[in-house]
Amino acid sequence: xxxxxxxxxxxxxxxxxxxMGLMIAFGDPTDTSQSPxxxxxxxxxxxxxxxxxxxxxxxxxxxGVIKFGPAFLTGLGxxxxxxxxxxxxxxxxxAATDFAFIDSYAASALEAARAKGASAAxxxxxxxxxxxxxxxxxxxxxxxxxxxxxxxPVGAVISLVSAALLRNSRFLPARG
Numbered sequence: 368x369x370x371x372x373x374x375x376x377x378x379x380x381x382x383x384x385x386x387m388g389l390m391i392a393f394g395d396p397t398d399t400s401q402s403p404x405x406x407x408x409x410x411x412x413x414x415x416x417x418x419x420x421x422x423x424x425x426x427x428x429x430x431g432v433i434k435f436g437p438a439f440l441t442g443l444g445x446x447x448x449x450x451x452x453x454x455x456x457x458x459x460x461x462a463a464t465d466f467a468f469i470d471s472y473a474a475s476a477l478e479a480a481r482a483k484g485a486s487a488a489x490x491x492x493x494x495x496x497x498x499x500x501x502x503x504x505x506x507x508x509x510x511x512x513x514x515x516x517x518x519x520p521v522g523a524v525i526s527l528v529s530a531a532l533l534r535n536s537r538f539l540p541a542r543g
Contacts, residue, residue: 368424368441375420376448382413383449383518384456391460391468407521414449414522417442418529425533426541435534442526450519457514469504473497 386409421441425433461468480493503509532538 368428368437368444371420371424371428372441372444372448375416375423376445377452379413379416379445379449379522380452380456382416383410384453387453388456388460388463392463406517410518410521411525414446414518414525416449417445417522417525418533420445421526421529421533422539425536431541432536433533435530438530438533439526442529443523446519446522446526449522450515453518454511454514458511466505469501473501 387406390405421433421438424441425431425438429437476497477490477493480490485493504513
């Protein structure tokens with residue numbers, strides 16, 4: 368099980384970390400309109416390796432039969448490894464861009480609020496909130512868990528679905 372978790376977790380982590388890092392490093396830092404959608408789409412595609420990893424574990428190591436609990440735990444393990452690699456990749460991207468992400472994020476959030484017609488008081492409050500967030504984000508004890516929580520719940524949902532489907536040995540049975 369550990370081998371499956373490490374292999375598929377590392378693959379999923381790299382599949383999500385590399386494109387996300389490239390988006391941060393080479394993308395337009397002022398255009399954050401598509402990045403949440405693109406980011407979570409990349410996460411879902413990368414974390415589809417959870418399903419493949421659990422199925423492979425079921426078929427090769429367990430003879431085509433797996434209970435819900437071991438399948439779910441295998442998926443969570445893959446999610447955790449992918450999450451750690453994603454966090455490391457994010458930290459490398461931040462360092463490579465001299466932590467410019469948080470400044471562009473704050474500026475685009477304020478610009479979006481202005482474009483929606485926010486009042487001067489709302490803009491002032493949001494400016495203070497962004498300044499606090501910028502300070503908090505500079506602290507690795509805040510930033511690292513926040514980054515991990517971006518990806519892990521997505522992996523947990525995919526793990527849950529994978530375990531529910533693959534516990535049925537007739538669902539995509541192993542080929543002889």
